[in-house]
Amino acid sequence: MNLSLKPGRDLGLPAEWYHRADMFERERQAVFAREWQFIGSAAALAHPGDYIATEIVGWRVFVIRDREGELRGFHNLCRHRAGYFLEDGQGHCDVLRCKYHGWVYDTKGRLRATPGFGEAGWFDKQDFPLLPIKVGLWRGLVFVNLDHDARPLESALGDLPELTAPYPVESFACLQEVQFDISCNWKTYTDNFVEGYHIPSIHPGLNAAIDFEGFETTQIYHFYFRDTGAEQAEARARTIETNCQIVREDFGICEIAQRNLEAGAFSRGPLSPKQEAGVRYFHDRLRGSLGPL
Ligand code: FES
Numbered sequence: 001m002n003l004s005l006k007p008g009r010d011l012g013l014p015a016e017w018y019h020r021a022d023m024f025e026r027e028r029q030a031v032f033a034r035e036w037q038f039i040g041s042a043a044a045l046a047h048p049g050d051y052i053a054t055e056i057v058g059w060r061v062f063v064i065r066d067r068e069g070e071l072r073g074f075h076n077l078c079r080h081r082a083g084y085f086l087e088d089g090q091g092h093c094d095v096l097r098c099k100y101h102g103w104v105y106d107t108k109g110r111l112r113a114t115p116g117f118g119e120a121g122w123f124d125k126q127d128f129p130l131l132p133i134k135v136g137l138w139r140g141l142v143f144v145n146l147d148h149d150a151r152p153l154e155s156a157l158g159d160l161p162e163l164t165a166p167y168p169v170e171s172f173a174c175l176q177e178v179q180f181d182i183s184c185n186w187k188t189y190t191d192n193f194v195e196g197y198h199i200p201s202i203h204p205g206l207n208a209a210i211d212f213e214g215f216e217t218t219q220i221y222h223f224y225f226r227d228t229g230a231e232q233a234e235a236r237a238r239t240i241e242t243n244c245q246i247v248r249e250d251f252g253i254c255e256i257a258q259r260n261l262e263a264g265a266f267s268r269g270p271l272s273p274k275q276e277a278g279v280r281y282f283h284d285r286l287r288g289s290l291g292p293l
């Protein structure tokens with residue numbers, strides 16, 4: 001099924017990249033363990049003990065405001081035998097108590113108590129602090145990075161600070177977070193997410209509402225609003241539902257494309273210079289992150 005590549009031909013990633021387990025592990029290490037990930041709004045971390053917990057492709061992590069007011073990030077992982085402290089989501093806690101055998105850590109990640117552990121001369125609580133991760137804050141938005149040598153958040157954001165400079169980002173409130181489960185590789189959905197070529201076929205409602213020729217992808221699942229007054233509540237609910245409906249419209253086609261990518265008949269396909277520049281950019285960045293294979 002190999003296509004012979006003519007110079008200048010622009011093809012998408014090989015199909016097997018979308019389902020091979022070893023590729024996914026490579027991506028976990030080369031992309032998700034090294035890039036900044038957005039995890040939520042700083043407004044959810046206003047007071048000491050406030051936290052946001054989440055999972056990044058298998059790594060459970062959280063950010064918490066410590067008693068001195070600093071934001072700290074850790075793996076949601078106990079140093080005893082890999083238990084955990086916090087369910088995913090937002091909340092408040094004064095101490096971090098492991099759900100497995102009850103070890104207690106403070107909000108700076110120091111191990112404070114090991115109830116029932118018994119005496120052991122070799123054991124020193126200082127040797128078993130929580131495993132820290134990096135935390136970055138940009139205009140009221142909180143990011144984490146598992147790589148201690150990661151480049152600064154500001155440089156990873158590229159043009160975003162400049163593009164969003166005219167907008168009062170800090171004044172927007174996150175009113176709702178919507179999570180979707182979809183049965184496809186993360187790249188199958190990202191490919192879909194960064195092009196508008198499929199809009200006439202998959203989103204007829206959206207197609208009628210926009211100037212398709214001028215379409216550029218922008219789409220988020222945290223819904224931020226500037227006007228949070230009660231009289232606009234219905235309009236906000238409509239905005240959220242309309243957006244969620246558009247997201248759902250992509251699921252069916254992505255899941256079928258995923259099964260086709262896995263079945264073995266498809267190798268790779270041509271990318272439109274007019275419609276799929278975003279897909280090409282995404283693939284180029286991924287190849288850059290993975291390095292030679
Ligand atoms: S794993 Fe956390 S106390 Fe045992």
Ligand SMILES: [Fe+2]
Nearest residue numbers: 192202203250
């Ligand atoms: Fe779509």
